[in-house]
Amino acid sequence: MTLTERIVEEARRLGADQVGIAPVERFAGAPLRMSPQGLMPGARSVVVMGLHHTDASVELGAEPRPQPEGAYLVQWRVMNPKLDDLSFRLARFLEAQGVRALPIVSSNIWRYTGYKDFKLDFAPDLAHRYAAVAAGLGEIGWNGLFMTADYGPRQRVVSVITDAELAPTPMYDGPPLCDKCMECVRNCPTDAFRKEVRGINEIEIGGRTFRFPDTNKWRCAWAENFGLDLAHEIPEVVNEEVLLTYLEKYGTAGGEEGSCLKFCMTPARRVYDADYCRAPRRKKEPSALSGAELVEGIRAIAEAGGVDALAVGTAGTVEAATGQRPALHLPDAASVVVLGWRSPGAGATRNDANLPRRMDYTAWEVAHYLDVNGHSAICHTRMNDVQSARALGVPKPGYRYMTVLTSAQLPAAQVHAGPQEPPSADDLRAFCLERGADLVGFFSAERFSEFRRAVGDPAPRQAVRDANPGPGPFFPEVVTEGGRLLGPEDWLPGARSVIVLGMRFPDAALDTAKVTPAETIGPFAFAQFETLNLLGDVAFHVVRRLERSGWRATIANDLTGRASKVRSSRGLLPDMRANADAALLAGLAYVGVHGHPITPQHGVRQRFVAIVTDCPLPGDPLLRTQPACARCEHPCVSACPTCALNGHGRTVTLEGVDFDLGAVDGFACDWAKRYCLSGREGPAYMGLDVDVPVPESRTAQAVAEAVCDVDWGAQKRHLNVAEECLRVCPAHRIHREEKSDVR
Ligand code: SF4
Ligand code: SF4
Numbered sequence: 001m002t003l004t005e006r007i008v009e010e011a012r013r014l015g016a017d018q019v020g021i022a023p024v025e026r027f028a029g030a031p032l033r034m035s036p037q038g039l040m041p042g043a044r045s046v047v048v049m050g051l052h053h054t055d056a057s058v059e060l061g062a063e064p065r066p067q068p069e070g071a072y073l074v075q076w077r078v079m080n081p082k083l084d085d086l087s088f089r090l091a092r093f094l095e096a097q098g099v100r101a102l103p104i105v106s107s108n109i110w111r112y113t114g115y116k117d118f119k120l121d122f123a124p125d126l127a128h129r130y131a132a133v134a135a136g137l138g139e140i141g142w143n144g145l146f147m148t149a150d151y152g153p154r155q156r157v158v159s160v161i162t163d164a165e166l167a168p169t170p171m172y173d174g175p176p177l178c179d180k181c182m183e184c185v186r187n188c189p190t191d192a193f194r195k196e197v198r199g200i201n202e203i204e205i206g207g208r209t210f211r212f213p214d215t216n217k218w219r220c221a222w223a224e225n226f227g228l229d230l231a232h233e234i235p236e237v238v239n240e241e242v243l244l245t246y247l248e249k250y251g252t253a254g255g256e257e258g259s260c261l262k263f264c265m266t267p268a269r270r271v272y273d274a275d276y277c278r279a280p281r282r283k284k285e286p287s288a289l290s291g292a293e294l295v296e297g298i299r300a301i302a303e304a305g306g307v308d309a310l311a312v313g314t315a316g317t318v319e320a321a322t323g324q325r326p327a328l329h330l331p332d333a334a335s336v337v338v339l340g341w342r343s344p345g346a347g348a349t350r351n352d353a354n355l356p357r358r359m360d361y362t363a364w365e366v367a368h369y370l371d372v373n374g375h376s377a378i379c380h381t382r383m384n385d386v387q388s389a390r391a392l393g394v395p396k397p398g399y400r401y402m403t404v405l406t407s408a409q410l411p412a413a414q415v416h417a418g419p420q421e422p423p424s425a426d427d428l429r430a431f432c433l434e435r436g437a438d439l440v441g442f443f444s445a446e447r448f449s450e451f452r453r454a455v456g457d458p459a460p461r462q463a464v465r466d467a468n469p470g471p472g473p474f475f476p477e478v479v480t481e482g483g484r485l486l487g488p489e490d491w492l493p494g495a496r497s498v499i500v501l502g503m504r505f506p507d508a509a510l511d512t513a514k515v516t517p518a519e520t521i522g523p524f525a526f527a528q529f530e531t532l533n534l535l536g537d538v539a540f541h542v543v544r545r546l547e548r549s550g551w552r553a554t555i556a557n558d559l560t561g562r563a564s565k566v567r568s569s570r571g572l573l574p575d576m577r578a579n580a581d582a583a584l585l586a587g588l589a590y591v592g593v594h595g596h597p598i599t600p601q602h603g604v605r606q607r608f609v610a611i612v613t614d615c616p617l618p619g620d621p622l623l624r625t626q627p628a629c630a631r632c633e634h635p636c637v638s639a640c641p642t643c644a645l646n647g648h649g650r651t652v653t654l655e656g657v658d659f660d661l662g663a664v665d666g667f668a669c670d671w672a673k674r675y676c677l678s679g680r681e682g683p684a685y686m687g688l689d690v691d692v693p694v695p696e697s698r699t700a701q702a703v704a705e706a707v708c709d710v711d712w713g714a715q716k717r718h719l720n721v722a723e724e725c726l727r728v729c730p731a732h733r734i735h736r737e738e739k740s741d742v743r
């Protein structure tokens with residue numbers, strides 16, 4: 001099998017509906033700052049993957065108006081995160097094949113108002129829709145959306161850049177996918193294809209030219225991105241200032257399903273059925289799978305999603321038992337699928353498990369599976385999930401449910417996940433690795449007690465929260481954080497062990513940050529939140545495995561509570577020091593001069609999650625490797641834009657081994673990475689002009705005044721940082737060169 005074939009196979013295995021390969025030569029017309037080569041010099045190919053929108057979410061979502069988006073919300077709640085997973089996991093696969101790979105986020109890391117010489121509003125790192133055309137998957141329609149012969153505009157796509165020379169997918173050369181029916185133009189609620197149009201784009205890709213209106217993105221973003229009410233009379237001129245003014249005056253009214261998507265379909269697949277929906281429907285044929293075979297496929301999806309109870313029944317059964325009418329949500333509903341989960345972390349006092357993500361994913365995966373098998377299927381409707389569970393005989397206290405409706409005739413079924421044999425420590429370690437962790441370590445509650453005695457409680461710190469997390473001004477609120485060293489017992493009474501999982505991110509995500517022609521931090525910001533998401537997924541399954549064996553378990557993103565936060569397009573995240581203590585105690589890492597965990601395998605290039613359990617597990621030996629810092633010229637110290645690393649490290653002794661815990665001036669560090677007041681740390685690369693020196697007076701009031709003085713504009717929604725001390729840290733190279741005797 002060639003590398004190209006292996007990549008395509010892996011992309012399909014990860015769940016992609018479409019895969020194509022674009023050679024970089026097809027990006028010749030792209031601006032350097034938004035090109036594969038501008039993002040990662042040496043790039044040779046771009047792998048593009050697509051996920052099909054379930055037809056019913058497009059056809060039946062957002063009724064009777066485009067806002068709010070109704071069942072179409074799966075676009076941002078499921079499809080974008082799943083595309084992120086695809087991009088990130090395929091990049092890790094590519095790295096494992098020995099080539100460089102840079103995963104690009106699916107959406108929502110943008111420079112709203114361009115960057116330096118690059119004057120483009122809403123500029124992502126890479127335009128996936130153009131990459132998808134370059135990868136031979138389809139064409140651009142008059143609406144500016146990417147279209148394919150199979151799904152019309154009903155897919156979202158994502159890209160991974162690599163230096164691997166791969167076999168290109170031929171350019172699409174079938175019949176035109178857009179026939180200029182102009183339904184997108186007629187239905188646009190902001191009239192974005194007619195008002196404020198700057199001309200006609202002429203985009204050349206792979207020898208083909210696509211022409212479509214050069215719309216004003218601020219107008220298009222009125223509801224779609226900023227959530228402003230479409231009931232307003234939209235001004236003749238829409239720009240950043242107008243949007244911020246309307247937001248301040250009226251607030252938001254919910255997300256929008258783009259009518260340019262909803263009312264668009266390729267002529268070959270377009271069919272109207274006014275009794276079903278206003279939008280064109282997509283012609284499709286049911287696959288040859290029988291109802292029983294479909295139920296088997298659903299069962300496999302449910303099992304992979306950690307579902308505890310699955311029930312399948314007829315729409316008539318649900319209607320008769322509950323009075324709910326499935327046909328109101330899916331006119332041809334014949335069957336109902338109910339998925340139930342026992343909430344993870346029973347008995348825990350703290351829990352960072354992200355059950356909603358698992359529920360959203362699994363329900364969508366079931367609907368998507370039925371859809372690609374040619375049936376109508378919809379999830380995230382207004383059906384009452386608990387009532388559906390009651391109708392199909394699987395209601396249990398403490399369970400949470402999701403409902404999927406489908407036109408497929410499915411035989412009734414009920415599946416309950418049973419108890420499992422308690423895993424041995426080796427089984428558990430293998431389970432974690434199989435599920436995607438790169439590093440696994442255990443430590444006991446006793447070892448933590450020794451750590452507590454050595455470290456003591458941290459001083460409480462005052463932090464400033466933003467009561468206006470959207471775009472525009474910062475509304476500061478002072479809160480107190482920390483003040484106590486949390487331990488396993490604080491998360492789970494009776495805790496005996498902690499499992500620590502690490503996940504590396506691709507080297508290129510940090511190697512390219514700030515220094516390539518694109519001058520972007522997007523891929524590293526992506527890696528920061530995506531590793532948390534994927535680690536959370538692995539941890540969820542580990543908790544499930546333990547709970548089904550009779551143990552209790554809970555998930556901790558910052559076990560000891562000593563970490564702070566880092567600003568991201570996805571909100572405030574636990575910073576990259578989170579779980580440094582846990583990784584140290586599990587024998588996976590030591591703490592560098594910059595206070596971040598360093599492993600011999602990956603340097604600083606990973607994140608950690610902790611699982612606290614009452615299952616007794618043997619502790620792993622503490623790491624006895626010589627820290628890279630001892631053989632390093634400390635570039636982290638000089639690179640820090642706020643001089644936060646000028647103190648003396650604190651040493652603790654555990655089981656006879658000395659560990660330096662780093663010496664970080666938390667106030668100065670947060671000034672840059674949490675409050676984004678230092679341009680060099682990240683905001684300057686997002687196009688913001690901000691550089692406020694750290695004040696003499698180190699108070700929350702000083703932070704509040706500083707953040708209020710900055711004109712954040714729309715970009716406040718997408719503030720990201722790439723921590724300078726992480727970017728310059730050569731620990732991975734030092735360890736790889738010495739090939740240290742890693743256990
Ligand atoms: S709605 Fe019609 S004109 Fe608009 S992009 Fe789709 S096919 Fe083309
Ligand atoms: S840059 Fe050098 S001194 Fe600083 S943490 Fe990394 S290895 Fe240690």
Ligand code: SF4
Nearest residue numbers: 640669672723724725
């Ligand atoms: S470089 Fe950034 S993250 Fe590192 S210590 Fe300085 S401010 Fe903190």
